[in-house]
Structure formats: structure tokens, C-alpha cells
Amino acid sequence: EDQVTQSPEALRLQEGESSSLNCSYTVSGLRGLFWYRQDPGKGPEFLFTLYSAGEEKEKERLKATLTKKESFLHITAPKPEDSATYLCAVLYSGGGADGLTFGKGTHLIIQP
């Protein structure tokens, strides 16, 4: 069973059409949840860190929220340049101490 599950796997939106990406996790002892953006052929680019349930972070058209079991990445009025794969990753105390455990990502396409 995957410890970090992202949904949907792929999402196609029209420019300006807001939506949310989901990241659910089953690990215990969460030390941090991280959102990254990955463009084709590039490394993950850091977006947000969330440490405790109820926390929210915002940057331009993106807003990340965290509960005890999942996180959402809300995209408001997206533009074509927001097209990318969005990755969720966790650090937790129950298993590995230092390495991030990633989900498979959501491939987002914003059509003009």
C-alpha cells in the first residue's frame, strides 16, 4: 500500500478554471508535508511546507492546506504556465528519518 497517494493522476483545465489537487497520507508521526512542482526534464522545485493540521500556505495562484490525513493544493484561476506535475512528499518519524516519501504526482495541463 502506498504511503502517499495523489489524485487525480492527471487533470486538464481551461485557463481560469479553479480546482484542487489531493494528497492523502497514511504515515504516522508526520514531521512535514512538502509540495513540489516538476517540469519535464527538471528536478522538483519547492513550493510549500506544512507542518501541522490546520496550517495553510499561499503563493500567487496556489494555496496549500493540511489536515490530519490529507493535504490539498488549490489552484485559483490557473494560467498555462501553471502546467506541470505537482508532487507531494512527506517526512515522518515512523519509518525513514531523513528521506522524503513521494507520491506519484498529479500531471496538470492548463489549456489557453
Added chain:
Amino acid sequence: EPEVTQTPSHQVTQMGQEVILRCVPISNHLYFYWYRQILGQKVEFLVSFYNNEISEKSEIFDDQFSVERPDGSNFTLKIRSTKLEDSAMYFCASDRYSNQPQHFGDGTRLSIL
């Protein structure tokens, strides 16, 4: 803005050969990591390195793999005898404190023939 740099961007190697992937982490960072991403799959943790020693390694990081920080700026991953299944993107990452965001380089694409 400081960034993690990796060389080469693409490495093609014959099966059974040794390969060294190189990384220059962000200069004031203290924790260093290697990850890999097989085409179409998720990013997987390989190893973390702190205070000149391995602090954690995954099941993937077997005896064929080793890491080294040969000087104050470079961090390397060596695969001693490459296999076809080692073909992947290898990412280096670094951060200043544990629990802080890890910053990734753009990776080395390793192709084993």
C-alpha cells in the same frame, strides 16, 4: 538564488561499468541526499548524508552504491557495476536543517546500455 547543480546532465554507460554522478549542493547546507526517478515512476529516496557520514539509506542503496563528499563543495554518487535497471534520473538535494525543504538539482539522466 543559490541552486543545486549536477553534472553531467546525461550519462551513457555500458552495463557493468562504474559511473560517478556529481553534485554541488547549496553552499551553506549541511544535509545532502540522492534520489532516483525511473521513467514514469515516482521519486524514490536513496541515501542521506550528514557530518561526513551516511545518516540513512533505503533498500535500493545496496553495496553497489556509495557516496562521498571529497571536498567542501562536491557530493558524489558512485555506482560500482551498473545494471540495466539502474537507468533513471538521479537527483541530488540539500537542506540546511533537518525537516526543512530539500532543494533539488535538475538531475543526471543515466542510461545503461
